[in-house]
Each structure stands twice: as structure tokens, then as C-alpha cells.
Amino acid sequence: MKAASVYPPGALNVNGFSFFNAVSFQIVLGPPVILFAKSLGASSFVLGTIAALTPLLNILQLLAARFLHRAGYRRFVLAGWGARTFFVFCIAVLPLWPGLSVTARLGLLLAALFGFNFLRGFSAGAWLPWLTALVPEQVRGRFLSRDNAFMHVGCLTALLLSAWVMTGTVEAGEYAAVFGIGLLSALVSLWFVRRIPEAESPEERKQSGIPVPWGAMLRYPPFARLLWFTTVYMTLIGSLGVFTVEYLVVRGRFAESTILLLSGLSFVGALAGLAITAPRLDATGSKPWLRHGISMMAGVIAGWFLLAAGLLPGWPVLVGMLNFLGGLGGAVFGVANTRIVMGSVPAMGRNHFFAVFTVVSGLGLGGAPMVWGAMLDALGTLDVVAGPFAIDRYTVYFAALVVLAWLNLRLVSGLHEGAPVVTLPPTAVDARPAVPVE
Numbered sequence: 001m002k003a004a005s006v007y008p009p010g011a012l013n014v015n016g017f018s019f020f021n022a023v024s025f026q027i028v029l030g031p032p033v034i035l036f037a038k039s040l041g042a043s044s045f046v047l048g049t050i051a052a053l054t055p056l057l058n059i060l061q062l063l064a065a066r067f068l069h070r071a072g073y074r075r076f077v078l079a080g081w082g083a084r085t086f087f088v089f090c091i092a093v094l095p096l097w098p099g100l101s102v103t104a105r106l107g108l109l110l111a112a113l114f115g116f117n118f119l120r121g122f123s124a125g126a127w128l129p130w131l132t133a134l135v136p137e138q139v140r141g142r143f144l145s146r147d148n149a150f151m152h153v154g155c156l157t158a159l160l161l162s163a164w165v166m167t168g169t170v171e172a173g174e175y176a177a178v179f180g181i182g183l184l185s186a187l188v189s190l191w192f193v194r195r196i197p198e199a200e201s202p203e204e205r206k207q208s209g210i211p212v213p214w215g216a217m218l219r220y221p222p223f224a225r226l227l228w229f230t231t232v233y234m235t236l237i238g239s240l241g242v243f244t245v246e247y248l249v250v251r252g253r254f255a256e257s258t259i260l261l262l263s264g265l266s267f268v269g270a271l272a273g274l275a276i277t278a279p280r281l282d283a284t285g286s287k288p289w290l291r292h293g294i295s296m297m298a299g300v301i302a303g304w305f306l307l308a309a310g311l312l313p314g315w316p317v318l319v320g321m322l323n324f325l326g327g328l329g330g331a332v333f334g335v336a337n338t339r340i341v342m343g344s345v346p347a348m349g350r351n352h353f354f355a356v357f358t359v360v361s362g363l364g365l366g367g368a369p370m371v372w373g374a375m376l377d378a379l380g381t382l383d384v385v386a387g388p389f390a391i392d393r394y395t396v397y398f399a400a401l402v403v404l405a406w407l408n409l410r411l412v413s414g415l416h417e418g419a420p421v422v423t424l425p426p427t428a429v430d431a432r433p434a435v436p437v438e
Contacts, residue, residue, distance in 0.1 A: 008134045011143065013195040015150040020189035021081075022154025023161075027182035028088055028116065029054060030155070031263050032162045033109075034245050035256050036095070036175050040106040044246060044380075048373025051242045053113055055234070056366030057121030058358045064125035065355040073130035074198055080123020081193060085186045087116035092179035095172035128354045132342045134196075140342055141281030144335045145274045152274070152331065156267035158182070163260035170256050217356055222344055222416035227357060229411040230337060231364040236404045237297065237330065238368035243376065244304060247394050252314050265320045269327030277332055286340035290412050293333025298405035300326040305398035310390040340417055372397060 027033070034047060042050075068076055090112040094105060135143050162178045218224055245263065248254040254262070277289055303322045306312040345353040379393035 008136070008197075010134070010196040013192045014131070014134070015147055017189050017192035017196065018147050018151040019154040019157075020185045020192065022151040023158040023185035024088065024182045024189060026155040026158035027162060027178055027185075028091060029113075030241070031159065031245050031260055032166075032175070032178050032182075033091070033113070034242060035166075035170075035249075035259070037106065037109060038246065038249060039170070039175075040102050040109070042106060043373070044243070044376040045370065045373040046106070046110075047242050047246060048239060048369035048371075050110070050113060051239060051369035052366040053117040054120065054366070055238065055362035055364075057114075057117045058124065058362035058366075060118070060121040061125035061355040061358050062352075064122050065352045068126050068129065072198055073126040073133075074193065074196060076126040077123055077130070078190065078193055080119050080126075081186070082190055084116045084119035084123075085183070085190070087112045087119070088179070088183045088186050091116075092176060092183045095175040095179070125355050125358070128338075128342070128358070130196075132345070132354075137343065138282065141286075141335070141339050142278050144338055145278035145281065148331060148335050149271055149274045149278075152267040152270040152327070154185075156264050156271075158185075159260045159264035159267070163257045163264070166260065167257045217353060223353065223357075225411070225414045225416065226341065226344060227360050229408070229415060230341075230357070230361040232404065232408045232411060233294070233333065233337075234361050234365035235368045236401055236408055238365040239372040240301070240326070240401070242369050243372065243394075243397060247304075247308065248319065251308070251394065252319070254316070254319075258316060262316060262320045262323055264323075266323040266327030266330070269324035269329075270331035272324075273328040273331035274335060277335055281336060281339060285417050286336040286343075287412055287415055287417055289332050289336035290340070290415070291409065293329045293331075293336065294405060294409045294412070296325060296329030297333070298402060298409065300329060301398055301401045301405060305395060305402060308390070308392070308394040308398055340415065343417065 029050075034050065037047060037050060064076070071079075091109065094100075094108055094112065097105070097108075100108070158181070161181055165177050165181075166174050218227070241263075245259060248259050248262070273293075281289060300322050303312070303318075303325075307314060307318065307322070312318060341354075341357060345357075376393045376397060379396060382392050382396070384391040
């Protein structure tokens, strides 16, 4: 039987949502909004805060997990994604709002981004349980590769459109037009969500929503090791997209449209990575691909270090190559990691397992840009030249990430893929569901 024949009903609508949602969030949370904030005088710490809002507000998924089995996955996602569109509208009109100072404009941008990510963080708790229930285990690797391809094509489309609109001197109108594209894409994505079927009966959702004690989840070795491993990786890559853009603005003196086009190459690389993993991931398992992805990211970060140190020339073609390889490595890691997570979480209490996983790993993804941003600001005056070698705040930053990548690679061997699970029904004496055992 071909894999496509066992794809669940509504799979193409999942892909359509992933595409248009990616166009929207790549504009609202990606390089276009970073460049807009930088044009308003944002510091490295403020840029890091913008990048941190999405993962840090994932903590709301812990609260959302208590209600998913009552509301249903589709209703939950629709409510959150629909409400957050209001804040996309606010961002779209902000560049043209008359009478605002630069400081006020930056403050309102941060407020709108907070509101957007607040609603997104709460409603996103339904997405991974929904997909896990919707997609059969035997085709998850192929399905996730295909869905990620739609997402990366959406991200690439967003950056190409943004680069086209922002060619030449960028004024407020160009920023508003780009954010308007993000607003339109957000509205279209809601149409696709409405067409995705519910994947579980109320009884199955009730089982997924059974609360599991946090301590029991964190003491389960396969889950704990996967949690720690993913948190280290998120700390590694959480700030990379922000501060490579800042580096190209501050040190490289690249034009906005050039930065957007070069950033788009990361999604071309991601598509190449997904084409490689799609036919192989289900057969080989996730761990080999996790090693490949991390190793490639380590090499890419080392390349940025050599670039910042002055040992490599700051040619656009070289920056584009680093972005391409970074996208390839990141996509390989991302789809393999999602697959191993979906296969390691038991059906009983699944909503809570996913919520804890997303929140804890999100702390690394969200804390990293703020911590690194504060460090970059603190090292702002560092500038030491020793022959051809330059040491400044960016070389220190990239060197630290290389060390973190080496640590992350060593953690792969401790992961347990496809751990067997035991689920026992609650009793009158102990109403807590059993957790998996090795």
C-alpha cells in the first residue's frame, strides 16, 4: 500500500494551513518584523525579546491542556488563531499610524506581538495532539516531511514577497504592505483549519486529557532525556535567526532586500533536507537524522564564526551558502525530532505530556535570545584585532554556540526511540494514570 493512500482525511487541508500560516508568521515574527524593529532603534536585547515571546508564552499550553478534551482540537485552534489575527491587523497599520514617536511605535509593536503570541501560545497546545491523533504512526515521517515542506515553501514565499516589496529605500508604506500580506495569509489559513476534521471521539480526547503528575512525567527517563536534549538544541538555535540578521545589518551593511533574499535561501535548504528525509525517516528511525542535523548546524555556526572573525570574506554568496546549509540541517533535525516526540508520548495523558514538552523546551528557545541579546549588548565595545583575527561580540557569540552544538550532539546517544508504554486505568484509590515504563 502506498503511503499516500493511508494519509488521513483532511491531510491536504493541514498542508494548506501550514503554507498560509507560515507566510503569516514568517512576516509577523521573522526578518521583516526584526528589520522594522531595528529601523525603530531596537537594541539587541529588544530584538531578543521579540524572538523570545513565541516560545516563552508556550507556557500557556499547560493551562490549555486542561480544556482540550472539552472543547475539541479544531475549535481550540480556530478560536486562538482567529483572535490573534486582530493583532496582525494592529501590526499592519502601525507603520502608517500618524502622530506616533519612534519610541511609542516600538512600544506598540512589542504590545501587539505580546498579544499575538499570548493567544498563539494558548491555542497551539491543541495542534500537536491533533496531528498525533490524525496521522497514523506508520506514515508520520513522510507526512511530517511533506507538511514541513509546505511550511518552508510558505516561509520562502513570505521572504520573496517581502524582498520584492522592500526593494530600494524602505519607508513606512513598504512595511505596512508586507505586514498586510501577513494579515491576508492569516485569514486564509483559518479557512483551511475549518476543513480539517476532528481526529478523536470525545472519549478518546478525554483519555488524552487525563492529568499526569508533572513529577511522574519528568522522572520517566526516555521523556526526561528527550526533554533535556531538545531544550539544549532550542537554546542553540533560538537566537540564531535574530542575530545573524542583526550582524548583516550592523557589520555587513547589507540592504534590507538583500538580507531577506539571503534569508530565503534557508528555506530552499530546508526543502532539500525534507526531500532527503521523507522517503527514509520512517525506515531508519529518528536518531541518525538528529545527528546529521546537529552536525550540519555546528558546521554552519562555525562558518558564521569564521565570517565574524574576518577569516572568511563577507560575500553575499557565502552568506547565502551558510543560510542554505543551516536551513537544510534545521529541517532534518526538526522533522526527526517531532517524529521521535510523537512516538514517545503515551495516549493516556498525551495532552499534558505535549504541553510539558513544548513549555520546557520553549524556555530554552525563548530564554536564549534574551540572554544572548543582553550579552551582545554588554560586549558592545569589545573590538580586538590580532593579525587577521578579529574578536568582537559576534565572534564570542558564535564560538559559544559551537560549544553548545558539540554538547547537544553527545546527548543523542542517550535518547530512547519508540519506548514501549504501559497505561493502566485509574482506580478509586489512585486516580492518577500510569506513566510509561521502559
